[in-house]
């Protein structure tokens with residue numbers, strides 16, 4: 001492998017100008033090949049409340065301009081040990097959800113190539129379903145680590161099966177999920193019924209609720225998460241609304257009482273050494289953001305994810 005091409009040097013080219021790729025990394029077309037590909041899915045036709053996550057990918061990219069190459073928390077240089085590239089956005093039909101899901105699945109399959117890690121910026125949470133289908137093709141039933149205020153294991157909205165509140169139910173029904181090793185983290189807020197929690201368990205998910213963060217040491221929670229995931233291939237799906245609205249106001253279905261950015265970043269660092277095969281970051285809706293708070297939180301979340309991705313051959 002040639003030395004990876006890293007971000008544009010901010011001590012030479014001011015970080016507020018120029019091309020807007022994630023962390024000012026090269027575009028996929030500008031590198032020979034990549035170990036990890038980051039791309040955007042500007043789709044929000046699946047939302048049940050505030051819209052706007054279709055603008056998420058470019059907002060997160062814009063908010064990622066201040067990221068620097070060295071991660072002191074992990075003593076790591078995520079862009080020096082692997083080639084990371086930004087593949088831009090997929091052209092996805094905003095008027096037809098099933099067609100959009102098919103397009104996302106086909107593009108994810110193509111971009112993952114013969115073993116690249118795929119990091120997806122949404123978009124609303126509907127997009128996790130086609131992403132999981134592609135992971136399942138490669139790895140079989142997959143351990144899903146799902147950070148979210150919401151279960152997203154609901155059945156239908158207005159009779160519609162493919163929405164941002166239903167991807168993990170569909171994934172479970174399709175046999176994509178490893179029932180013994182999947183988990184929600186950060187659940188909170190009112191539900192439709194007590195049965196929602198039983199159903200989610202039946203569909204294969206253990207849970208760490210947001211309120212547990214107030215009373216349980218972080219290391220204990222990280223141990224619980226690592227024990228649940230084991231050595232399985234893990235797909236990490238992060239809905240930015242897992243953060244408290246104070247840390248991430250720019251999202252479509254905010255719920256009070258969420259994680260702090262510091263807690264979430266620490267938990268992600270705690271995934272180091274696990275077999276993480278891909279991830280998504282969804283539900284950033286910039287029209288409800290202020291001072292790029294949500295975009296910056298999302299950019300840092302992806303930076304930590306890129307740091308803990310296992311190094312693999314292409």
Ligand SMILES: N=C(N)NCCCC(=O)O
Nearest residue numbers: 048125150152164165253
């Ligand atoms: N933000 C996501 N993904 N899901 C929220 C669904 C909440 C609801 O309308 O019941």
Ligand SMILES: [Zn+2]
Nearest residue numbers: 149150239241
């Ligand atoms: Zn959510």
Ligand SMILES: [Zn+2]
Nearest residue numbers: 125148152239
């Ligand atoms: Zn969600």
